[in-house]
Amino acid sequence: MSDLTPLHALGEFGLIRRLQQKITLRQPGTVLGIGDDAAILAPTAGQEVVMTTDLLVEGVHFDLSFCPLKHLGYKAVAVNVSDIAAMNALPTQLVLGLAVPSRFSVEAIEELYEGVRLACEAYNVDLVGGDTTSTRTGLTLAITVLGEAPAGQAVRRSGGKPTDLLCVSGDLGGAYLGLQVLEREKQVFLADLEAQPELDNYEYVVQRQLRPEARLDVVHELRELGLTPTSMIDVSDGLASEVMHLCAASGTGARVFTDNIPVANPTLEAAAEFNLDPLTCALNGGEDYELLFTLPVTAYEKIKNHPDITIIGHLTDKDDAVNLVTKAGQAVPLQAQGWKAF
Amino acid sequence: MSDLTPLHALGEFGLIRRLQQKITLRQPGTVLGIGDDAAILAPTAGQEVVMTTDLLVEGVHFDLSFCPLKHLGYKAVAVNVSDIAAMNALPTQLVLGLAVPSRFSVEAIEELYEGVRLACEAYNVDLVGGDTTSTRTGLTLAITVLGEAPAGQAVRRSGGKPTDLLCVSGDLGGAYLGLQVLEREKQVFLADLEAQPELDNYEYVVQRQLRPEARLDVVHELRELGLTPTSMIDVSDGLASEVMHLCAASGTGARVFTDNIPVANPTLEAAAEFNLDPLTCALNGGEDYELLFTLPVTAYEKIKNHPDITIIGHLTDKDDAVNLVTKAGQAVPLQAQGWKAF
The missing domain is CATH 3.90.650.10 (PurM-like C-terminal domain)
Structure with a gap:
């Protein structure tokens, strides 16, 4: 355990820089990703945008005693992309909010992000923003995903x-x-x-x-x-x-x-x-x-x-x-x- | 205290129906708001979309012993709209994720939403989706806001x-x-x-x-x-x-x-x-x-x-x-x- 990096050793900006290095942008509509006050997107002409959000709370939606962090990251993206699919749309961008208990190491957060990254790759969606903060209690993930469907063809x-x-x-x-x-x-x-x-x-x-x-x-x-x-x-x-x-x-x-x-x-x-x-x-x-x-x-x-x-x-x-x-x-x-x- | 409604008496869907009644949509680009798997939006032609997200965690970002819930709801929207403003953009839609400790009453959540509603009115932004869940620990708010700026004029x-x-x-x-x-x-x-x-x-x-x-x-x-x-x-x-x-x-x-x-x-x-x-x-x-x-x-x-x-x-x-x-x-x-x- 002693080889793991405590979160405070890196700080919020250090952690973001470290995680950001592994991110690949694939969507032509992503003009600017992580790193500014907001991401900049150019939705495809003739498409409507769909938007969904989910909160996943430790002890309510997942149990870390049997849910590996990499799977949790993947699942958090998948369940939101599922809402986009349910509109007959395809996902384009997502943002991820993460409240992390101080007991977590930097390596644990990297595992979680690796799952998010794999899901972004599988579903061809860009991670374009986020917010990472500490919490005194359980791990919490907040994901918002955007998607696109041809105008009038989003299914309700x-x-x-x-x-x-x-x-x-x-x-x-x-x-x-x-x-x-x-x-x-x-x-x-x-x-x-x-x-x-x-x-x-x-x-x-x-x-x-x-x-x-x-x-x-x-x-x-x-x-x-x-x-x-x-x-x-x-x-x-x-x-x-x-x-x-x-x-x-x-x-x-x-x-x-x-x-x-x-x-x-x-x-x-x-x-x-x-x-x-x-x-x-x-x-x-x-x-x-x-x-x-x-x-x-x-x-x-x-x-x-x-x-x-x-x-x-x-x-x-x-x-x-x-x-x-x-x-x-x-x-x-x-x-x-x-x-x-x- | 006995006149307050416990959260479980209403359930998630009941709570959402109750909160939803007070929501007014103002943005011409909001095609469909709360109530489906995702909201449907039609961004204005010739505008770029900006997107930002924030997590607010009890005990880290706010202290309920002196922060009234209505102010908290207002502030949660304001600080995200501030990120949109910092891109030289105007806000259009937002989604709100809420993890609520079971000690909260329905009336307390309504106070929080009243603050969100007032901020939506002040900043001319539509609440188009959300996710409300219980948590065993502190109140957590996750907000994602979209905005628009004329193409090429979002400021980095x-x-x-x-x-x-x-x-x-x-x-x-x-x-x-x-x-x-x-x-x-x-x-x-x-x-x-x-x-x-x-x-x-x-x-x-x-x-x-x-x-x-x-x-x-x-x-x-x-x-x-x-x-x-x-x-x-x-x-x-x-x-x-x-x-x-x-x-x-x-x-x-x-x-x-x-x-x-x-x-x-x-x-x-x-x-x-x-x-x-x-x-x-x-x-x-x-x-x-x-x-x-x-x-x-x-x-x-x-x-x-x-x-x-x-x-x-x-x-x-x-x-x-x-x-x-x-x-x-x-x-x-x-x-x-x-x-x-x-």
């Missing part, structure tokens, strides 16, 4: 129409089971400090929890298919909650077929081991960061065989409410539990 | 040239003395809980600390005078530190005449009472949020009699370093103390 939650197909990317419930695995290993570790975590069988679900990806690939694919969703939201709080949000904003009901909800095999296996209902994990688990969106029925032929998009139901009239339809054809009103911030 | 720290006039708006040192007054009254209060704060004689300096204003008026006035600063920075860490930053970025030295540094009478009086050197307060006090900028000497006639802009010196060759020139004509190399984040 509110554009869904009855009969529209309800689609979801990827699979659900994995991130929640990953969290269960990590929590269990933490308890084992707390009971026996010599214990090594047993994560081998859970690689998929643990990765879904620690290093989710924003589905920019889906945004690109829909554009290539010539499809613009009528409404879209990202699945951060569990499918049930997001379907309710989308229907409330669109003024519709929905029918969601339980049999169609995509759950990956490793998720099913982990659920069985933890004695959890995989459907409940998919509906209320959260943190999957997949995209939930609606398309007109005319899009059916184009997506019915898409390997990474599943049609899970369709929108209905508002009066029909939001229903979960079981294999036996029974309709049950959907209830959102999801994530409680307070 | 780096454009200053030798012989340029070095100018500052308003007066300096007041915010630091306001903090001294508040800290003293806090100690009195801690010693005697019945004591009432004696702030009457210190109205000016206390206001400079609790409710600073971003100098957008100076940005407007310079535009009206047809003047574009060659370089600019806002005075958040004390004049000395900011002159050093500006000179380092511009690759120049500077001569700052101590006799010219503007200090208001109430600041002088408070300094005398606290046995502090007013010049030191102005140079190293911080949080004045005035604008420090450079203009070509040809601008001299236009600003020499401006009531709210003071010429405090001029830039020089880099080799001359940054010097403070006393009344007696003695040059002393300037040393920045300023604010230490760690």
Whole structure:
């Protein structure tokens, strides 16, 4: 431990200079990055700008006892880029605010930034500003991301129409089971400090929890298919909650077929081991960061065989409410539990 | 106290709905505000976008024992708008991240938002998004502000040239003395809980600390005078530190005449009472949020009699370093103390 550099040895400006050296700017619209009172950007003509922000707080959104700092940095960017993707937009720039407890070393902050840097590279987004400060309490990250979509093509939650197909990317419930695995290993570790975590069988679900990806690939694919969703939201709080949000904003009901909800095999296996209902994990688990969106029925032929998009139901009239339809054809009103911030 | 609403009674979405009702959108470029995965903005054609972010942490940047929540909300916006002003830009939109300790009531958060709302009104900026979460520790605010400047006219720290006039708006040192007054009254209060704060004689300096204003008026006035600063920075860490930053970025030295540094009478009086050197307060006090900028000497006639802009010196060759020139004509190399984040 004695080889690590304490934060005060470098100071705020020293730290910023050190972190700044590794930053590459890729976006043609970035005129000036870190180092002035503000960044200067030139948005592309004919594009609208979208903007989203998130706060991640230690002990609430992440647990450093099992979340490596590099993964945390990556995830912090990914979950914000996911909100940009949910607007049918592509990310361009981001700023990062960091409140760091004094127990952190310079090397720890560099690990965190390395994750941020890797995510910027993966999503082709420029880190153009930030604010780094001390805190007497837990690590806190504040990220704001800008993105662009062709004017009029940013997709809101509110554009869904009855009969529209309800689609979801990827699979659900994995991130929640990953969290269960990590929590269990933490308890084992707390009971026996010599214990090594047993994560081998859970690689998929643990990765879904620690290093989710924003589905920019889906945004690109829909554009290539010539499809613009009528409404879209990202699945951060569990499918049930997001379907309710989308229907409330669109003024519709929905029918969601339980049999169609995509759950990956490793998720099913982990659920069985933890004695959890995989459907409940998919509906209320959260943190999957997949995209939930609606398309007109005319899009059916184009997506019915898409390997990474599943049609899970369709929108209905508002009066029909939001229903979960079981294999036996029974309709049950959907209830959102999801994530409680307070 | 029993009439206050606990945060969990309302939940995150309930709180957001309640706060959202009071928000007015004023900017023509705001296409969609709060309520979706991201806001949608349409930047003005021919303008560049500037972007800045700040984290404010309880116990580090503010002390709730003497900073009312409404003032805190106002100040959080003002200090970010000040960074936008320092780019010669006008603010357009902002997003607010809020990590709230569970001890806070809904009414307390509404007070904070009321301050944010008032600042949005004063600076003509739209609140278009946010993230509200709980925290187990101190209140934390994360603000990101966008602004616009005509393409090519955003002013950096780096454009200053030798012989340029070095100018500052308003007066300096007041915010630091306001903090001294508040800290003293806090100690009195801690010693005697019945004591009432004696702030009457210190109205000016206390206001400079609790409710600073971003100098957008100076940005407007310079535009009206047809003047574009060659370089600019806002005075958040004390004049000395900011002159050093500006000179380092511009690759120049500077001569700052101590006799010219503007200090208001109430600041002088408070300094005398606290046995502090007013010049030191102005140079190293911080949080004045005035604008420090450079203009070509040809601008001299236009600003020499401006009531709210003071010429405090001029830039020089880099080799001359940054010097403070006393009344007696003695040059002393300037040393920045300023604010230490760690």
